[in-house]
Amino acid sequence: MTIKLDGRIVKFAVGEDSAAPEAKSPAPDAPASEQSAKGTRADGNSAKGAPDGGAPRSAAPRPSADVIQMHEQLERPEELVGATYKIKTPLSEHALYVTINDIVLNPGTEHELRRPFEIFINSKNMEHFQWIVALTRIISAVFRKGGDVAFLVEELHSVFDPGGGYLKRGGKRVPSLVAEIGTVVEEHLVKLGLMERDEPDEIQRRHIDEIRRKVGCEDGQFPAGAAICARCSTKAAVMMDGCMTCLNCGDSKCG
Numbered sequence: 706m707t708i709k710l711d712g713r714i715v716k717f718a719v720g721e722d723s724a725a726p727e728a729k730s731p732a733p734d735a736p737a738s739e740q741s742a743k744g745t746r747a748d749g750n751s752a753k754g755a756p757d758g759g760a761p762r763s764a765a766p767r768p769s770a771d772v773i774q775m776h777e778q779l780e781r782p783e784e785l786v787g788a789t790y791k792i793k794t795p796l797s798e799h800a801l802y803v804t805i806n807d808i809v810l811n812p813g814t815e816h817e818l819r820r821p822f823e824i825f826i827n828s829k830n831m832e833h834f835q836w837i838v839a840l841t842r843i844i845s846a847v848f849r850k851g852g853d854v855a856f857l858v859e860e861l862h863s864v865f866d867p868g869g870g871y872l873k874r875g876g877k878r879v880p881s882l883v884a885e886i887g888t889v890v891e892e893h894l895v896k897l898g899l900m901e902r903d904e905p906d907e908i909q910r911r912h913i914d915e916i917r918r919k920v921g922c923e924d925g926q927f928p929a930g931a932a933i934c935a936r937c938s939t940k941a942a943v944m945m946d947g948c949m950t951c952l953n954c955g956d957s958k959c960g
């Protein structure tokens with residue numbers, strides 16, 4: 706078989722199958738599940754040899770084993786870095802503390818990737834605690850499976866407390882405590898660059914500024930009589946020119 710080369714060979718490896726070169730250079734910004742599925746199993750042993758999450762020092766038999774992907778068999782390093790978020794709700798006098806720890810894969814290489822590894826929730830309020838522990842264990846297991854974990858945020862956000870949820874300072878309605886835990890996970894994943902926040906763009910921003918100016922609430926304090934916006938759940942929808950208009954997200958419904 707003859708292969709025509711169009712470019713200069715920069716790197717080469719002797720692969721057992723044609724999939725090897727692909728597995729060697731995954732797109733750096735795409736921790737897609739296929740990738741982890743592809744490169745994972747072969748990495749199991751070398752990952753154990755490098756519990757700090759670093760590149761394995763032992764000679765790798767296959768080039769695809771160089772890049773460590775997220776997978777369940779990845780051993781927890783002794784030390785992880787993370788962040789703790791405080792959730793204060795009107796449901797309990799005690800706050801909830803949510804800690805999300807991350808693992809840094811392939812540190813110092815072009816494949817360096819920081820991914821969430823585990824979540825803990827602590828509170829003085831032990832009511833419902835077995836369910837909270839169950840939730841954290843399952844979320845942690847999903848983190849460790851690798852792949853796209855952003856769907857967790859959507860799932861948590863769609864949990865509605867039959868008691869009606871509660872209002873946060875600033876007038877945002879939170880449908881449930883679980884949904885607020887979802888917001889914490891979202892904040893963390895946005896920080897790690899694993900998901901984008903649903904924020905208004907420049908044009909929407911200007912539109913919001915304009916309607917706020919009209920009502921005279923430029924400081925972001927919404928009128929006391931405002932209704933809850935169906936889009937962003939914030940108590941910021943007011944009647945403007947015959948349309949219910951949200952002063953928080955700019956959403957508008959006429960009639």
Ligand SMILES: [Zn+2]
Pocket residue numbers: 934935936937938939941951952953954955956
């Ligand atoms: Zn809104």
